[in-house]
Amino acid sequence: MSEIMDLALSEETAYVWNAEDWLKLRRDYRIYGVLIGCLPRLPRQEVFLGLPLLLLAEETTLLIEKNIVRLKSHASMYKKPDDLMRKVFQEYKEKLFIEQEICLREQRKKQIISMMDKIIEGKKRKILGIGTSKKKIRSQKIDGPTQTAMNIINIDRDTLLQQEMAKLPKLEKSDALIQTHTSYPWLGDMEDRTSAWKYPSTPNEVIRYKVYKDLWEHGFHVTSGEKFGGDFLVYPGDPMMYHSQFIVSCIDRQEMIPTLELIAHSRVGCNVRKTQVYATLAEKSQDVKYQSFQWTDSYAL
Template identity: 55%
Template sequence: MSEIIQLVYSNENIFIWNADDWLKLRKEYRIIGELLGCLPKTPRQDILLGLPLLLSPEEAKLLIEKGFAKLIQYPCIKKKPSETLKKLFHEFREKLYLDQEVCLRKQREKQISGMMDKIVEGKRRKILGLQTTKKKMRKPLDKETLEKMKSVKIDTKLLFEEEMSKLPKLDRNDALIQTHTAHPWVTKEDAEEVDWNYPETEEENLRYQVFKDLWEKNYYITDGEKFGGDFLVYPADPIMFHAQFIVHCQKRNEDLSVNDIISVCRVGCNVRKTQVFASFSPDGETINYQSFQWADSNAL
């Protein structure tokens, strides 16, 4: 059985902080959510975003109801860090710094090894008083000079250590800092389940039942606010397909004016999507759908 995903409840929002959980939600459960965080390597752009993943109430409720996830919170995060936690943090930071020093040295060793022939040649030129600029080194030498260079003995091991000694010590201010997307020292014992009441209102119940019904029909669903709807519905992963439908959750007995219908249909026509109104059936047990399109719409 697949491990239950932990949804983190914080400030009345529900997040996913773990990258493996994000991938699992998308690939196995068709849950998209909304990425909010900046990417560590490109923090000054907002085109591509990273963790945390914000889940809609409908997405979270579905995951909990289906038994795929549970809602938890970490009270310890709101408390002042203990001395033990501070010690763990400083030990981790020191290890990260030392690991970077090792990586930097290994990279420099690899770099010098790949350039050793040129370094040896440059050393021989210096001993013979020849110029060592790139332009001069590209020019061919006469036979006599070549023989002299070959006769100069170079201790490559000593030269290698000499080049390595030029590598400056890594300044702590220049060391990379890891940005955690999940708390590295929180344990399962630190978590407590949240008693979450959703849906509470008639509107919330309609939205959830529509979302659930579409999900059970194997669609991918995202928020539809950018096109004036409640949901956007995709035939497969949104990274590969455009949405087919803009879904509006409508109370069964709520009046909808002709102007409202015309306005939403124009939006759907312009973005080549079908406008769908979803409401409860007369018995309140199932969801009914009614779609609208312009008669001459190219979206057909």
């Protein structure tokens, strides 16, 4: 049995802060949520987002019911960082910057050593007044006397290495890479809060959850449908690879759907090439029933 994942509970909402957990939920359990974290280098754009992953309430309930996850909370999530946390964070940033600078110099040193023969040849050609551009090196043939003169010139490798390393500009903090954590790095012991999860608690929430669970157990891939005015979008495969086929709206079986609302939903589905589906619970059982609608053009004869 696979290890139970820990989800971060905050303000009655569950989040995934670990990249490996995000991948496992998506790949193994068809749980997609919504990435809401900004990218460090591009904080004001919202096309590409990162961790944390915000889970739908239905997704969280299903995962708890299947014993795949447990909810945990930490005191640091409920208060602003204090001076001690800011100090730890700044020291951590400084440590990462120093490590990057050392790594950059080591990589540059390896590059120079691997190209040392070409660098030395270029230095000798320059001393003798021979062209050093790549085009001239390919086109010009070195005669015997010139080659002998080049062999006589002695260039110390260690000194040349130091000279080349001195040309490497100092790494500015604005140019340093920003580390994107694959999990929250400063959490200590977390309090178990699975018992605090009360969803679903209203009749409408019960309908939504039962519809979501029924679609999920039938093998569909389900995400939030609010961008098309529904409760869920249903895909035949991973949403990164497929377009959704259905817009599902959850309703009580006693609820009357106004004609204009039915027309509006059906036309929206038609315009985005999806089928509008209404889902509810059967009158004498808890089975989910579906009714689909499609808009068709009619022409007067």
